[in-house]
Amino acid sequence: MTTCLILWNSATSVEIAAGCGCKCKWWPWRRKDEIRMSGQGNPNGNRSRRALITGITGQDGSFLAEFLLARGYEVHGVVRRASTFNTERLDAIYADPHNQGVRLSLHYGDITDGAALRRTLDRAQPDEIYNLAAQSHVRVSFDQAEYTADAVATGTLRLLEAVRDYTVAGHAVRLYQAGSSEMYGAARPPQDENTTFYPRSPYAASKVAAHWYAVNYREAYKLFICNGILFNHESERRGETFVTRKITRGLARIKMGLQENLYLGNLNAKRDWGYAKDYVEAMWMMLQQTEPGDFVVATGESHSVSDFLDLAASYLGLDWKKYVKEDPRYLRPTEVDCLCGDAAKARAKLGWVPKVTFPQLVKLMVEHDLELAGQETTLTKAGHQVAQRGASQR
Numbered sequence: 318m319t320t321c322l323i324l325w326n327s328a329t330s331v332e333i334a335a336g337c338g339c340k341c342k343w344w345p346w347r348r349k350d351e352i353r354m355s356g357q358g359n360p361n362g363n364r365s366r367r368a369l370i371t372g373i374t375g376q377d378g379s380f381l382a383e384f385l386l387a388r389g390y391e392v393h394g395v396v397r398r399a400s401t402f403n404t405e406r407l408d409a410i411y412a413d414p415h416n417q418g419v420r421l422s423l424h425y426g427d428i429t430d431g432a433a434l435r436r437t438l439d440r441a442q443p444d445e446i447y448n449l450a451a452q453s454h455v456r457v458s459f460d461q462a463e464y465t466a467d468a469v470a471t472g473t474l475r476l477l478e479a480v481r482d483y484t485v486a487g488h489a490v491r492l493y494q495a496g497s498s499e500m501y502g503a504a505r506p507p508q509d510e511n512t513t514f515y516p517r518s519p520y521a522a523s524k525v526a527a528h529w530y531a532v533n534y535r536e537a538y539k540l541f542i543c544n545g546i547l548f549n550h551e552s553e554r555r556g557e558t559f560v561t562r563k564i565t566r567g568l569a570r571i572k573m574g575l576q577e578n579l580y581l582g583n584l585n586a587k588r589d590w591g592y593a594k595d596y597v598e599a600m601w602m603m604l605q606q607t608e609p610g611d612f613v614v615a616t617g618e619s620h621s622v623s624d625f626l627d628l629a630a631s632y633l634g635l636d637w638k639k640y641v642k643e644d645p646r647y648l649r650p651t652e653v654d655c656l657c658g659d660a661a662k663a664r665a666k667l668g669w670v671p672k673v674t675f676p677q678l679v680k681l682m683v684e685h686d687l688e689l690a691g692q693e694t695t696l697t698k699a700g701h702q703v704a705q706r707g708a709s710q711r
């Protein structure tokens with residue numbers, strides 16, 4: 318056990334005793350206090366570690382919440398008010414807050430509402446924050462550019478400002494910022510932490526801004542912030558307007574005779590697709606390091622949209638060329654042709670490696686969506702009216 322003294326300097330907000338040699342400089346929250354550090358233990362006392370997740374209702378947020386709960390964390394999530402339920406992905410872990418010992422708490426808020434974010438920090442008192450909230454659809458960002466910038470770029474800045482004040486008030490916290498391989502855009506593959514960003518959409522440009530805000534706050538205020546530069550990751554919980562899920566949902570419904578065609582855009586684009594469950598683990602690993610840093614998380618393999626179609630259709634015994642039609646509305650004004658990540662740094666420093674392979678990923682998504690299509694068929698045959706899910710323009 319190491320003991321060190323942290324000094325408070327009101328001029329710079331946080332000043333760290335030089336040369337103490339322990340790992341405490343990333344926990345600069347107690348004024349003139351003696352702090353005892355022990356390995357990765359929680360420096361905020363003996364209570365369970367607390368995590369706050371923005372975007373908890375999304376694909377990654379739901380997997381991350383499960384992952385953290387399984388590790389004994391108390392998990393807090395920011396949820397947007399919606400006229401329909403938007404917590405479906407949390408159903409498996411949701412518990413009535415009136416019950417004893419519930420470790421998942423949801424707070425109404427929005428990444429565009431700084432006051433609510435600050436209040437949530439005060440209530441949740443997190444040790445770790447995962448900023449996953451975003452308008453995350455690239456094609457939609459061309460239609461809603463200002464909103465995308467507000468949520469993705471300025472939203473991150475709002476959260477960083479709140480976190481800065483939270484640490485000044487004496488709290489220790491570590492922050493994960495959800496960066497994206499889209500930031501590389503037109504940069505030639507393979508892409509790693511040293512590749513220059515070349516964003517090709519309002520979404521990607523906003524993620525680049527968020528990335529640099531995070532770097533700046535890390536350097537300016539000595540905050541423990543990690544940028545994860547995650548390449549595409551998919552799952553059975555993937556939003557139904559992203560291409561992988563659109564394909565597995567569409568082909569499974571075609572197989573069951575529930576729809577005739579599947580309309581897609583550019584089939585030549587290549588992506589480095591991994592499994593979302595593997596990727597949320599990398600987020601957590603970044604925040605357990607002794608020093609903050611930026612990490613590419615990827616499989617290192619790239620496949621085209623038509624490769625994905627080939628594999629998904631082969632699991633279903635279909636010839637996709639009979640059913641897939643091209644629709645220009647799904648094309649982007651500027652496309653990202655090929656993403657392929659080099660995750661050597663994450664492998665070396667975090668010990669992170671993807672577990673699920675590309676064929677396994679496609680298979681698990683197809684199996685899941687075949688089951689959904691089966692349920693839809695059973696209900697329809699029994700005379701029930703079933704609303705078509707995923708009926709979207711994107």
Ligand code: NAP
Pocket residue numbers: 371372373374375376377378395397399403426427428429448449450451452453454468495496497498546547548549550551556
């Ligand atoms: P997702 O499924 O689209 O989830 C996005 C989450 O953000 C949802 O919970 C959504 O809430 C929430 N959100 C949207 N606008 C918000 C706002 N104004 N205020 C508060 N919350 C808001 O995305 P994901 O795939 O889980 O990705 C998580 C993060 O990683 C995102 O930042 C994304 O840009 C980034 N990322 C994703 C990938 C990938 O391949 N999945 C790769 C790199 C980076 P609702 O449920 O209410 O819509």
Ligand code: GDD
Pocket residue numbers: 453454455456496497498499547548549550558559560561563580581582583584586587588622647648649652653656711
């Ligand atoms: N969505 C969609 N719909 N994409 C299509 C379609 C279609 O009908 N047809 C072809 N595509 C092509 C797109 O043009 C793109 O080249 C590729 O499929 C992947 O599109 P998406 O699945 O929408 O994902 P993305 O790569 O644009 O963005 C996702 O990954 C990023 C990480 O690189 C999102 O999750 C982003 O939030 C994330 O940052």
